[in-house]
Amino acid sequence: MGAMMAVLHKETDFVWRRRTTKKQVLIWISWLIGLSIVMFAWNVISEKTIWFFVQDAPRQAADIGSRMIPPKWSYIFELITPIWDTINIATLGTVIAMVIAVPVAFCAARNTSPHTTVRLFALFIIVSSRSVNSLIWALMLVFILGPGVLAGTIAIGLRSIGFCAKLLYESIEEIDETQVEAIRATGAGNLQQMIYGILPQVLPTIAGVGIYRWDINIRESTILGLVGAGGIGLQLNGSINTLAWTQVSTILLVILATVFVSEWVSAKVRGAII
Amino acid sequence: MIKNTALSSYPVVWDKPPFIKRAWLRWSIILGALIYLILALASMDINIQRVMEGLPRAQRFFGSFFPPNFADNQGVVWEGILESIWMAIISTVAGVLLSIPIGLGAARNLAPFWVYMMCRSIIAGSRTFPEIILAIFAVKLFGFGPFAGFIALSLGTIGFFAKLLAEDIENSSESQAEAVKATGANWFQWINYAIQPQVMPRMIGLSVYRLDINFRESAVVGIVGGGGIGATLNTAFSRYEFDVAAAILLVIIAIVMVLEYASSFLRKWVQ
Amino acid sequence: MLTLKNLTKRYDTGDLALQNVTLSVPDGQVLALIGPSGAGKSTLIRCVNRLVEPTSGSVKLNNLNLPKLSSRALRRARRKMGMIFQEYALVERLTVMENVLSGRLGYVGFWRSYFRKFPSEDVKEAYRLLDRVGLLDMADKRADELSGGQRQRVGICRALIQNPDLLLVDEPTASLDPKTSRQIMRLINELCQERGLTAIINIHDVLLAQMFSQRIVGLALGEIVYDGHPDGLTPEVLTQIYGEEDWSATIEKVDDSDESEIEE
Numbered sequence: 173m174g175a176m177m178a179v180l181h182k183e184t185d186f187v188w189r190r191r192t193t194k195k196q197v198l199i200w201i202s203w204l205i206g207l208s209i210v211m212f213a214w215n216v217i218s219e220k221t222i223w224f225f226v227q228d229a230p231r232q233a234a235d236i237g238s239r240m241i242p243p244k245w246s247y248i249f250e251l252i253t254p255i256w257d258t259i260n261i262a263t264l265g266t267v268i269a270m271v272i273a274v275p276v277a278f279c280a281a282r283n284t285s286p287h288t289t290v291r292l293f294a295l296f297i298i299v300s301s302r303s304v305n306s307l308i309w310a311l312m313l314v315f316i317l318g319p320g321v322l323a324g325t326i327a328i329g330l331r332s333i334g335f336c337a338k339l340l341y342e343s344i345e346e347i348d349e350t351q352v353e354a355i356r357a358t359g360a361g362n363l364q365q366m367i368y369g370i371l372p373q374v375l376p377t378i379a380g381v382g383i384y385r386w387d388i389n390i391r392e393s394t395i396l397g398l399v400g401a402g403g404i405g406l407q408l409n410g411s412i413n414t415l416a417w418t419q420v421s422t423i424l425l426v427i428l429a430t431v432f433v434s435e436w437v438s439a440k441v442r443g444a445i446i
Numbered sequence: 447m448i449k450n451t452a453l454s455s456y457p458v459v460w461d462k463p464p465f466i467k468r469a470w471l472r473w474s475i476i477l478g479a480l481i482y483l484i485l486a487l488a489s490m491d492i493n494i495q496r497v498m499e500g501l502p503r504a505q506r507f508f509g510s511f512f513p514p515n516f517a518d519n520q521g522v523v524w525e526g527i528l529e530s531i532w533m534a535i536i537s538t539v540a541g542v543l544l545s546i547p548i549g550l551g552a553a554r555n556l557a558p559f560w561v562y563m564m565c566r567s568i569i570a571g572s573r574t575f576p577e578i579i580l581a582i583f584a585v586k587l588f589g590f591g592p593f594a595g596f597i598a599l600s601l602g603t604i605g606f607f608a609k610l611l612a613e614d615i616e617n618s619s620e621s622q623a624e625a626v627k628a629t630g631a632n633w634f635q636w637i638n639y640a641i642q643p644q645v646m647p648r649m650i651g652l653s654v655y656r657l658d659i660n661f662r663e664s665a666v667v668g669i670v671g672g673g674g675i676g677a678t679l680n681t682a683f684s685r686y687e688f689d690v691a692a693a694i695l696l697v698i699i700a701i702v703m704v705l706e707y708a709s710s711f712l713r714k715w716v717q
Numbered sequence: 718m719l720t721l722k723n724l725t726k727r728y729d730t731g732d733l734a735l736q737n738v739t740l741s742v743p744d745g746q747v748l749a750l751i752g753p754s755g756a757g758k759s760t761l762i763r764c765v766n767r768l769v770e771p772t773s774g775s776v777k778l779n780n781l782n783l784p785k786l787s788s789r790a791l792r793r794a795r796r797k798m799g800m801i802f803q804e805y806a807l808v809e810r811l812t813v814m815e816n817v818l819s820g821r822l823g824y825v826g827f828w829r830s831y832f833r834k835f836p837s838e839d840v841k842e843a844y845r846l847l848d849r850v851g852l853l854d855m856a857d858k859r860a861d862e863l864s865g866g867q868r869q870r871v872g873i874c875r876a877l878i879q880n881p882d883l884l885l886v887d888e889p890t891a892s893l894d895p896k897t898s899r900q901i902m903r904l905i906n907e908l909c910q911e912r913g914l915t916a917i918i919n920i921h922d923v924l925l926a927q928m929f930s931q932r933i934v935g936l937a938l939g940e941i942v943y944d945g946h947p948d949g950l951t952p953e954v955l956t957q958i959y960g961e962e963d964w965s966a967t968i969e970k971v972d973d974s975d976e977s978e979i980e981e
């Protein structure tokens with residue numbers, strides 16, 4: 173896109189360029205490199221693709237689609253417990269995550285961290301928690317704790333710590349320092365400065381981040397059942413494996429409804445708090 | 447100064463006004479939350495014995511992080527990681543390219559109403575379901591392998607990117623857009639000169655962020671057969687080869703760190 | 718008695734903000750510190766309560782050498798120094814009452830302050846001060862719901878509830894309209910008289926400085942260039958402090974207001 177904008181405007185003998193020649197060449201080269209990487213990536217992927225299946229996909233889609241209709245409504249009653257579990261996984265997971273994320277964020281923020289080593293350690297916790305998808309966390313925890321809701325809850329919690337702590341520590345670093353200075357000037361101790369100067373400033377963020385992550389976690393916890401960590405994903409997996417497509421469509425509709433409701437709830441709560 | 451008479455009549459206690467003013471509402475919320483918490487915890491079905499049994503396994507698991515096994519005898523780890531990277535790149539590029547028209551269409555100030563509704567429902571559709579569910583269906587349709595993962599991740603990217611692009615356009619400065627319109631520019635020139643410069647820096651940052659997300663997601667679509675490192679990781683777990691699993695996790699963490707650094711660097715560079 | 722001796726501050730960036738400032742302020746004196754932007758006024762005030770660490774030199778408050786104090790002793794010393802800030806520096810999401818009571822944090826323990834259970838004398842004093850500045854009804858409002866002038870009054874209460882010996886005031890009127898500025902300056906001045914407080918007031922408004930202080934110190938490029946009576950501010954002196962400019966307007970205004978406003 174950058175290249176497209178570099179139009180030469182010829183006006184008699186003036187030539188206006190957006191960039192100098194050297195910069196222009198550099199940009200062209202980076203485009204070239206980028207393009208060849210993409211081409212290469214595409215080659216690798218397409219080599220591993222059986223194109224016959226891809227060509228057949230529309231027919232398959234139509235086939236599966238027709239088998240999904242009509243949804244098996246009576247199946248909904250069997251989904252009540254799984255959905256309840258799913259919501260619990262998301263909620264308790266978020267609570268666990270927030271309880272841990274708040275202190276981690278304070279350790280990770282430049283202006284509140286007690287020590288550089290502590291800060292690096294906190295940053296490491298954040299990165300590792302974020303890098304590992306909740307499904308992978310669940311995979312590990314199911315192995316350790318056995319299948320069930322508990323593994324799912326802890327997986328969601330572990331995955332969310334990094335996410336929440338990252339958003340929180342960024343907002344801690346952006347607080348208004350003079351408010352803290354004013355508290356410091358009264359002779360308040362470090363913890364008191366935290367409670368009076370910093371916490372009130374980041375409290376809205378803490379609430380906002382918690383709600384935001386809860387919303388995401390509802391979505392994430394619908395799939396944990398795939399690896400046996402509880403929730404509606406278990407039914408989804410089972411139904412797909414047994415080719416019970418009418419059940420699959422029912423489950424998808426239930427997930428859809430849950431996600432919509434959770435979005436509505438979180439918007440309401442956010443509006444009430446902030 | 448003249449208030450000395452009132453001196454003795456000032457209150458001596460002060461309580462912070464409660465966040466929720468109406469007492470009945472406050473207490474029912476607290477009570478409701480407590481009841482929910484108890485019910486939810488009860489549904490956790492915590493089996494102490496199982497947990498205890500799990501502890502040695504946990505110990506073995508975490509023990510195998512020291513040292514992780516990077517030896518990678520058959521080269522499967524390396525191959526899986528590379529496949530994940532290619533998958534992440536190609537699905538980010540495809541997703542972002544597709545997001546541009548959809549995002550433009552989903553911006554209320556650019557698009558006519560029916561286009562707006564259409565694009566918004568595409569976005570809502572691809573946002574509701576996690577990538578992994580999209581991947582399950584993609585695998586059913588396109589067969590095992592990275593192509594299915596690519597489709598799933600691209601769809602996920604559209605939901606993410608088009609939404610943020612649309613919001614950014616809706617928030618962009620009205621006056622700049624009008625100024626360019628006033629020059630008599632056509633629609634494409636208008637987008638190019640008035641909208642693009644405003645949203646470009648953030649969008650570049652977001653693309654790298656999405657690349658980061660796609661890479662992490664590519665590690666899980668493999669669990670359902672969508673290619674990438676996920677399949678290798680899953681195999682390592684099921685064969686109890688924890689040192690290999692540990693190595694894979696560490697590589698993932700390292701790559702995510704690099705991407706995070708790259709995105710912050712790029713954002714600075716673009717601005 | 719506050720005594721600064723050879724106070725020097727060089728920031729990490731290399732800026733020499735104060736060079737060898739020597740100054741002593743007797744008890745009960747209200748001193749106005751004037752000088753152009755970047756002269757080092759804020760730095761000087763902040764070196765006293767060590768929100769900024771001085772590079773060298775001594776700051777003595779009642780024979781206590783502040784730069785030498787341990788962090789514990791420093792906290793105790795800070796209780797005796799109230800500070801009032803330019804942008805109010807109230808904790809915006811706390812109530813007015815909490816902001817005022819935060820002035821007592823140096824005196825109460827952590828848990829008491831956490832649960833907002835301040836001693837009844839403190840609460841009573843807070844109400845009394847709020848009444849004194851005319852904000853008794855605002856106690857339960859959140860600080861960000863107040864106007865600039867009201868916020869600065871809360872800031873004053875927060876400083877006074879510390880029961881300080883010394884008041885450090887950094888441009889109290891910089892964000893206020895002219896009338897409110899005068900009211901605030903008058904209030905600070907009255908309160909200092911009532912309690913016999915020593916005060917250092919940074920201020921950009923030469924006129925206000927002359928109206929409400931007993932002594933004026935002019936700072937330029939980190940050095941004291943004038944120290945004397947408010948009436949001694951001649952155009953030459955102002956030029957020395959702020960640089961070349963037509964000062965007649967500033968001085969004349971002083972003469973006008975002399976009759977109507979000053980009430981010493």
Ligand SMILES: Nc1ncnc2c1ncn2[C@@H]1O[C@H](COP(=O)(O)OP(=O)(O)OP(=O)(O)O)[C@@H](O)[C@H]1O
Pocket residue numbers: 728729730732733734752753754755756757758759760761
């Ligand atoms: N935190 C800091 N880090 C580095 N240099 C600083 C810092 N604070 C102030 N300075 C420098 O110290 C010098 C004096 O600054 P100071 O804030 O004390 O001036 P001032 O007289 O209060 O100005 P103003 O009237 O604008 O408030 C300036 O050159 C400024 O750039």
Ligand SMILES: [Mg+2]
Pocket residue numbers: 758759760887888
């Ligand atoms: Mg200043």
